[in-house]
Amino acid sequence: xxxxxxxxxxxxxxxxxxxxxxxxxxxxxxxxxxxxxxxxxxxxxxxxxxxxxxxxxxxxxxxxxxxxxxxxxxxxxxxxxxxxxxxxxxxxxxxxxxxxxxxxxxxxxxxxxxxxxxxxxxxxxxxxxxxxxxxxxxxxxxxxxxxxxxxxxxxxxxxxxxxxxxxxxxxxxxxxxxxxxxxxxxxxxxxxxxxxxxxxxxxxx
Ligand code: IMP
Ligand code: MG
Numbered sequence: 479x480x481x482x483x484x485x486x487x488x489x490x491x492x493x494x495x496x497x498x499x500x501x502x503x504x505x506x507x508x509x510x511x512x513x514x515x516x517x518x519x520x521x522x523x524x525x526x527x528x529x530x531x532x533x534x535x536x537x538x539x540x541x542x543x544x545x546x547x548x549x550x551x552x553x554x555x556x557x558x559x560x561x562x563x564x565x566x567x568x569x570x571x572x573x574x575x576x577x578x579x580x581x582x583x584x585x586x587x588x589x590x591x592x593x594x595x596x597x598x599x600x601x602x603x604x605x606x607x608x609x610x611x612x613x614x615x616x617x618x619x620x621x622x623x624x625x626x627x628x629x630x631x632x633x634x635x636x637x638x639x640x641x642x643x644x645x646x647x648x649x650x651x652x653x654x655x656x657x658x659x660x661x662x663x664x665x666x667x668x669x670x671x672x673x674x675x676x677x678x679x680x681x682x683x
Contacts, residue, residue: 505672510665512677515653516634521661521674524650525553528631529560531648532601539626540564541601542593546616547571549605552662552670553633553650557603568593574612585615595623601647604632605662608655610640617645634658634675 516524532541540563545554547569558565571589600620607613613630621628631648636655657679659665660672665680 505669508669510679510681511659511669511672512679514674514676515656515658516651516661516675518673520651521556524633525556525560528648528650529557529562532557532631533560533562536561536563536599536601539599540566542566542568542595542598544591544600544602544620545569546602546604546612547589548670549662549664550603550633553605554603557631566593570616572612572616585612587619595620595625597624597626599627600625600629602628602630604630606634606636606658607632607644607646608636608639610642610644613644614642633661634663 543554543558543561543565545551545567548571554567558567568591569589570587570591572585573588574585602613602616602620604613613632617628617630629647630645631650632644632646633650635644635646635649635652637652639655653675656677657665658675659669659678660675662670663675664670665678669678
């Protein structure tokens, strides 16, 4: 995907049909970035597959997609274009207290929804389920608003870390329980625009 040269890494960026450009120093070539866990190609294929499934499942009741900011913004944008239904959108921003790489489980709504969920078919779009605490908080909060249905589509699920069953209707990839960045996911607000998902080792864990 990326070829190194004396002048820096040259990658396809961000879409296959765009000509190669140089990735700025400190992004794809940051030494803390490790193995690629999910490639651009795998992401594109999975997004298309999930879009097809959601299109079929919601054919008679177009969903309201709720993106959980900030991590889900890239997945949500790609997924929405793979769903061939008249969907509507809203976004919610939550912050969980904790360190840069660990959730504490105490979640705070930073930006609430604009739309009323009563009788809506709600599909929550999440970037990653780690402990599952953020999602279980969101689910309780949204279920209390009386939607007609409430399902979750998570791009990534870390294996073996959730205490209960996170009850996910759609899952992109189950990945090992390591910290990852890219395709919306950050470390300290950076690396969200990497076009793939890669392991990240800060050295402070
Ligand atoms: P949970 O509450 O432990 O499931 O954590 C959920 C949230 O923590 C996700 O929506 C992400 O925003 C963030 N998060 C968890 N794991 C990672 C990771 O490996 N990289 C980046 N963000 C993560
Ligand atoms: Mg998130």
